[in-house]
Amino acid sequence: MDVFISADMEGVSGVTAAADVVRGTDSYEYGQGRMHDDVNAAIAGAFDGGATRVLVNDSHSSMRNLEADRLDDRAALIRGSTKPRSMMQGLEPTHDVACFVGYHAMAGTPEAVLNHTFYGHELIELAVNGTPVGELGWNARLAGALGVPVGLVTGDQATASEADTTVPTARTVTVKTAADRFSARCRPVAETAAAIRDAAETAVIDAADGSLETLAPPPDSVTISAKWVTTNYALAAAGAPGVDRLDGRTTAVTAEDYQTAFDDSVGMLRAASGGANEYFG
Ligand SMILES: [Zn+2]
Numbered sequence: 001m002d003v004f005i006s007a008d009m010e011g012v013s014g015v016t017a018a019a020d021v022v023r024g025t026d027s028y029e030y031g032q033g034r035m036h037d038d039v040n041a042a043i044a045g046a047f048d049g050g051a052t053r054v055l056v057n058d059s060h061s062s063m064r065n066l067e068a069d070r071l072d073d074r075a076a077l078i079r080g081s082t083k084p085r086s087m088m089q090g091l092e093p094t095h096d097v098a099c100f101v102g103y104h105a106m107a108g109t110p111e112a113v114l115n116h117t118f119y120g121h122e123l124i125e126l127a128v129n130g131t132p133v134g135e136l137g138w139n140a141r142l143a144g145a146l147g148v149p150v151g152l153v154t155g156d157q158a159t160a161s162e163a164d165t166t167v168p169t170a171r172t173v174t175v176k177t178a179a180d181r182f183s184a185r186c187r188p189v190a191e192t193a194a195a196i197r198d199a200a201e202t203a204v205i206d207a208a209d210g211s212l213e214t215l216a217p218p219p220d221s222v223t224i225s226a227k228w229v230t231t232n233y234a235l236a237a238a239g240a241p242g243v244d245r246l247d248g249r250t251t252a253v254t255a256e257d258y259q260t261a262f263d264d265s266v267g268m269l270r271a272a273s274g275g276a277n278e279y280f281g
Helices: 028-048 135-145 157-166 189-208 231-237 258-275
Strands: 002-007 053-058 075-078 097-101 123-128 131-133 150-156 171-180 183-186 222-228 250-255
Touching (some): 002 028, 028 150, 028 189, 097 189, 123 258, 135 258, 231 250
Parallel strands (some): 053 075, 097 150
Antiparallel strands (some): 123 131, 123 222, 171 183
């Protein structure tokens, strides 16, 4: 059993504030430790459940949060950016199950820790054929297009409910309950590590016995649209190949299949960072 883990940071145990996930702040090392704990719990659970290989893709910000010598030494690590497939780099059709550890709810979700989609400030909404998606839904559809089911999602209670809607057969672990975007009631970390380990084990067993549903990709053409906070980001995003500008704030890519649309959307999102300017009024 070949297991893929996409590891984000905002949804890991004990993390509630932006400073916990931003390198160079006073509590980044705290957040980094919690991320290692949750990812290591998922790796251990995957091997408990019968995994023969585990690949972890660091999916947060610089994508250099996880350190190989602090990870379970049975797992391989993709570290660093930029990566053509971003948070899903390394996922292949040969993987038996994908696990999303430390994920967070989409931008605009009420009572959701550090809710955002891809960018913390710039992107109001990402949508697939008009349906709003967060990183979870955007990435889960790529797994589906590659024929890989999502078996595990960990994060706050809002992330768990987003998972229940998007990938209903995946196991979820709620590691904290949000009060607002920057605060939450956190479960004890020993308890969440045990819960993540158990759920990862079950996810691999579920994958082996075929009880996980693989998310079907959209049947016809796929449009992934992005609605930006301000027009400068839309202008910059529209500079990437294949990106259309639909209106002042909205850009989109359209392709015949989800994999191509996803790849183009990574370019669209990345290009928008070129729209930053020192003037903010
Ligand atoms: Zn994220």
